[in-house]
Amino acid sequence: MKQSMERIKTGANIVIKSWMRLKPWENLLIVTSNQYIKEAQLLKQCAAKRGARADLMIVERTGKQVGVFFDEQEDIFRGYKAIIGATDYSIVTTKAAKKAIERGSKFLSLPLLTGDGRSLLGYRFLQMDTKKSKMMAQVIMSYLDEGSTIDVRTSAGTSLKFYTRNRSAGFFNGVVKDGGGYSSASIEAYVPIEETMTKGTMVVDGSLGYIGGVKEAVQVELAAGRITQIADNEDGQRLQAYIEQYTDEGMYVASELGIGLNSYAKCRGSSYIEDESAYGTFHIGFGRNLALGGVHQASGHFDIVGRDPDIYVDNRMIMERGKIIVPEPQVY
Incomplete structure (x- = not known):
């Protein structure tokens, strides 16, 4: 099933505006991989429209072992008020995510892996x-x-x-505020x-x-x-x-x-x-x-x-x- 770019943009806007509720003074880090650069750039653009700065972190160690890296680098998210984990696999259960949440940063788990060639941001369930x-x-x-x-x-x-x-x-509904600072798609x-x-x-x-x-x-x-x-x-x-x-x-x-x-x-x-x-x-x-x-x-x-x-x-x-x-x- 082909997706329109407008539908994918709608998903990106839901993530930044409704789920993250990003404020202009909150600097955002988007953790992603080369496979999802298109989605990461859309998220970055939505953040910019809200007056917020967004940086991309491209992880080299992709796949199911990506969590090991974020266990070993517990302080890697220091300095960011908002983080989106937009790799293949969830990193919300890692030590780095846990430490960021404890410091009061927002964290959203947004694993983008799909098996049908479509962008997750274009899925209706968002x-x-x-x-x-x-x-x-x-x-x-x-x-x-x-x-x-x-x-x-x-x-x-x-x-x-x-x-x-x-x-x-607990519960996840995408909205980080409802999750006490972190949530998941x-x-x-x-x-x-x-x-x-x-x-x-x-x-x-x-x-x-x-x-x-x-x-x-x-x-x-x-x-x-x-x-x-x-x-x-x-x-x-x-x-x-x-x-x-x-x-x-x-x-x-x-x-x-x-x-x-x-x-x-x-x-x-x-x-x-x-x-x-x-x-x-x-x-x-x-x-x-x-x-x-x-x-x-x-x-x-x-x-x-x-x-x-x-x-x-x-x-x-x-x-x-x-x-x-x-x-x-x-x-x-």
Whole structure:
């Protein structure tokens, strides 16, 4: 599907004006790679229209290991009041991003990787009403924060149990102010789960995250917080090979439960950010979760996506087949 330049410019303007809410006195750093120079220049132009200075940082170490560089260079964002991570992969969970956020800088994770040749800035899901997504997130978060166990089940065969004691839920809707200084293009509610506790079976029938959609559902077994087995079909082999490329056992650790809240998004394997944002999906994040409020360090972070979940918090249903429901009050 061909995109018009006007649609891509609209996306760039949403990022700078609505999500970053960039002020004239806020200097912006756009972290990108040569592959996304066109998008980075558009973002820079939108910043200039608001009277703000924007610099580009072209990262040489691209791909899934880009996060390692930003772990090693913790102070690289010093001096900037606003940062956009516009590379292939998310860098919001890195030490450099965490330190910038702690200093009071704005940080937006805007991974631009797509699998269909289109610019992410031209995707329609960026136009989701941020007030509506915030309201949806707050409903879910109120239950996540009250509970300590979460059960996720699907008709495809998923049956998972997560534990969230002493963990706080959060949400992304693109707007950095709503996220307390940082956000992501992935519009979702999330909770950093206890890293040694997750158990059960996930049937991945939505997306394999960075590596695209699934042709055949992949069964993933988890115990004591880790992946213990991946189905030996074509997509399962792709997932196994992807994780092994990190050469880091910490990448098998389940560290996040996310719930997609973007009714404009579709889970079709073209953009992993769109996939995990799609309303009616859930995802498990594996690997590093420090910036989400967890305690697990690893060389990266990736997500796998399932469809139409029934979700229970302390045995109270909050979602049915991917749709938010309001539970009846408990009577004591």
